[in-house]
Amino acid sequence: MLFAAAGAAIQWFWAWRWDGVSFKSNPPAPLMDVPPSGCTVVACFHNEAPHVADFALGLKPALQTARAKGMSVEVVTVNHGSTDETGELLEKEAGQENHWQVVHASRTRAGKKEALALGVAAASANTVVMMDADCTPAHPDWLLHMTAEAGTRWDVQVGVSLPRPPTSRPSLLSLLQRIEAQRLAQRAVGAIEAGAPYLGFGRNMAFTRDIWNRTQGMEGHEDLMSGDDDLWLQEAVRKGARVTACLPTEGQTTSQWPDTWKGWRRQKTRHFTASVAYPRSTLLRLGMPAMGWMLLAVGVVHNPSGTSMALATSAVLIRTLTFGLFLHRMDPPFWQAWTLLLEPAVSLFRGWAWWKGQTSDLTPWK
DSSP, X not given: OHHHHHHHHHHHHHHHHHSOOOSSOXXXXXXXXXXXXXXXXXXXXXXXXXXXXXXXHHHHHHHHHHHHTTOOEEEEEEEESOSSSHHHHHHHHHHTSTTEEEEEEOOOSSSSHHHHHHXXXXXXSSEEEEEETTEEESSTTHHHHHHTTBTTTBSEEEEOEEEOOOSSSOOHHHHHHHHHHHHHHHHHHHHHHTTOOOOOOTTSEEEEHHHHHHHTTTXXXXXXXXXXXXHHHHHHHHTTOOEEEEOSGGGOEEEOOOSSXXXXXXXXXXXXXXXXXSOHHHHHHHTHHHHHHHHHHHHHHHOOOHHHHHHHHHHHHHHHHHHHHHHHHHSSOGGGXXXXXXXXXXXXXXXXXXXXXXXXXXXXXX
């Protein structure tokens, strides 16, 4: 029973401290408080020809809404050594939109960091919002929410990005991807609100030029393939960055996740390359929930008493409850919290992706 009690205590503590639970409603963002110098949207492209038109079409409502509110907005797209028609298509879109520039750059190393640094260098505004080539703002007010109070309340704002809903009947793959995205958002927001930010998303994140300069961009970890969001955020925190999170739908983006198991596994493997640079204290903290579940399992198997079962059930219920409350803050319905029961399947998938990266598969960005 001691094992079960210890495991349950870890889960209860995690739910209270790190699950991003708030019983207060999200305050409305002061949308009229736009950055005085406006903002620059930076997106990096490498062989993304199929996504260019959709990217431009999806971004246009957010640009129009922000400009209608008096914000000066420019777009910087980086053609990072593409060998397809990406460069030509980006130039075509830039010719149809004011304040849109295309930076053409050779690709001297794998990953997105080189392209992102070039994009930020070309940006003229003091507030930069970065997104990926396959991302679309979920609402026309996206830029207003992601840039509100930039420099006054925050130096880095972490936004939420969820998988684009499938056009056909949802599959097990799309369901697990949605769970993964929602749980990652919960971990990121929970850590931010607990005062220990470590995770951001390159699909939707804003920062000030001041904090970018203080971190010297990506120089501290440019040798790693990934980490243009999480490792950079951790460095920003060490430099004194104030970090906030933007949860409402109006500040979210959607993105196209891989439509095959192999593609998703390769994506996860790539993401794991950044974890080797995580501080040991962060890795130990992130391992707490798994340790808690392990202790609960050992406790129930070793002593399958009513007390052990009650402790295990209470742990599952409290984590499901906090997940549902977090989803409610992020706008998906509370009832979707039942999908937490499928997280063991996601965990197995993560383990497989990590193992492949450690043993055989070095996966480039593109």
